[in-house]
Amino acid sequence: MTSGSTESTPAIHKSPLHDFLAPDSIAIIGASADPTKRGYKAMVGLIKGNYRGRIYPLNPKVPEILGVPTYASLDDIPGPVDLALICTPAATLPGLMVECGRKGVKGAVILASGFRETGPEGAKLEQQVLDAARAGGVRIIGPNTSGMFNLHKNVNLLDLRNVKPGDIGFISQSGNMLLALVLEAENNGHVGFSTYVGPGNQTDIGFNDYLRYLGEEENTRVATLYVEGFRDGQRFLQAAREITPVKPVVVYKSGATEMGKKAASSHTGALAGSYEMTVDVLKQVGVSVVRHSDQILPVAEGLALMQQARGKRVAVIADGGGQATITSDRLSDAGLELATLSEATRKRLADILFAQASLANPIDVAGTSDADPEVLARCMEIVAEDDNVDAVFLVGMFGGYHTRFAESLLGGEMRAAEAMIELARRCGKPLVIYSLYAPVKPPALRRLHEAGLPVYSSIEHAVKVLQALAERGLYLQRQHGLPLQESVAPREDMLAMFARAQNEGRDLYEFEAKSLLRAHGVAVAEEFVAHSADELAAAAAQFGEQPVAMKVVSKDILHKSDAGGVKLNLVGEAALRTAFDQIMTSCRAYDANADIRGVLVTPMARKGAEVIVGVVRDPIFGPVLMFGLGGIFVEILEDVAFRAIPLSRFDAEAMVDQLKGRKILAGVRGEAAVDKAALVELLLKVSSIVSAYPQLSELDLNPVIAYPDGLAVVDARIIINRAMMSV
Known part of the structure; x- marks a missing residue:
């Protein structure tokens, strides 16, 4: 019972996973006559499930298992093998991968554990297995996987009972989560599954590959994933962009993205890498995210039926x-x-x-x-x-x-x-x-x-x-069909600026960060860098009677206010000189060894709504943009929205609308609403700048003052990606 259409099959390259997730022949390496072994249970699952393909059990010690003749090795099998289920210990895998490649096996399900999850030696063994598999053209499911089934093909390598064919495809890093959903579906009585795979360590095939497969698989109406960790979040987001317009995708992500957390010196870095960031970037590409495990099957069923x-x-x-x-x-x-x-x-x-x-x-x-x-x-x-x-x-x-x-x-x-x-x-x-x-x-x-x-x-x-x-x-x-924001063309003078910072072992100064923004169309207030007190007369002449702010310029003083490195509402040369002396005294007391290059003088921003715009390069999802209420409350309230870069215009608009504090931006207690269009344009411009400069690791625009008639970038900080500077 559908609401709306299910659109046609996606116009994307056919996944190679079809060759072995719907196999016509299966070899059971390590097949066993012992009913407690997986090599026996897999045989039972195939036979009782009426699998119509060829079954080749490998066991040189017995002539047959459950009435099926056995073979001593893959080389002895008379026909082709699409899929191998490997039930032998981890140490046997490198050699078996060579044999699988020689036989032309298309895919191998590796049940064994004892790889990178055990430490450096296990990681080394896992790499050997992968190298051997790639040399022979064999794709790996696992290792450390619970197995797979394709119920419309009558392939049940888990020997699960009372699980019916249906239209929910399920990829799960937890075998127990599969069992929970199977029992829930049995109680439901009307829900069935198409394909299940336990990705295990994702040594070769990742969630993005499985998602593409389910997007193409004709018996699957909804792709459902239980994820503990993505190995390549950017590729997954790209796959989801292509699949979600065709089929619903449901994801339950367990825990926070701990890999994304780090001791960052920027506000954005401190807030990124969170579970909420993961939720936001998944929703950005049309994924339906469930936050409780008991929601997985109801939501998957509802989307499969009604779309x-x-x-x-x-x-x-x-x-x-x-x-x-x-x-x-x-x-x-x-x-x-x-x-x-x-x-x-x-x-x-x-x-x-x-x-x-x-x-x-x-x-x-x-x-x-x-x-x-x-x-x-x-x-x-x-x-x-x-x-x-x-x-x-x-x-x-x-x-x-x-x-x-x-x-x-x-x-x-x-x-x-x-x-x-x-x-x-x-x-x-x-x-x-x-x-x-x-x-x-x-x-x-x-x-x-x-x-x-x-x-x-x-x-x-x-x-x-x-x-x-x-x-x-x-x-x-x-969202679907909207273009993503294209990157700007990087400028030679800006690349040179990054290179200078790299050579000096520092991040960009505030005035340099603002110059990058200004160079690519972001409206930034005029400013004056005074390297000594003698240059303050020129600053006073430039700004006249306009109140200005003065900030210390130093790579060693990250939080200027804490060091007494900020003075506000200054007018005239005398006030500038007094403030300059005070800043120098305070900052020397704060850090006697600080490298101080002078002060930045810029006009005071008028009162408005403070927001923050930030960027981090998340190790899972790549560059991610953050938007939220700004000022000193950003890390207290944590009312922020995230989107992976590049953004579409819909992404930028949705970020502004997502904030719990959006009423502040819409105008409260007689205040006028801020210029939402200007905020959206700022987010899109930042997205395009970050796409163009891999040298940029983190960015903080905090605060940005939003007005009814535009905005002002008051403070800007850019941390450089030193690993990229040689590129």
């Missing part, structure tokens, strides 16, 4: 006031909206509901359905026809009326279920049902589920599905 909603406006139909209130709270928490029903819709509802019913959304039928559950289907039809409604959510006890009130109501519930099914087929909007009777699976709910309408036993799960549908629909409408 998307056109927006966030939900009509709620409830048969109880308490659950209607809970639903409203959860919808608000999820960033969804209660749809404003048209007068025509409200009138049509009034014609079929009791006088005491609430016609405002959420709609409380106030007992009308107690003796006539079919009225719920009529209500759903009425609100689904309202152009102000993007999705319909039925909340309450539907399916249990014949149990709660009278057995004679069963017929009415079944007729209502059929009416809901027909409505879903023709209305093009998601219909989602929560019922407190869902756990006992009464006939009407079973019928709905069989027909492809998801039924949930948790309001929270249902709301998460509605959120995922809305976010996917809006992403497809607004």
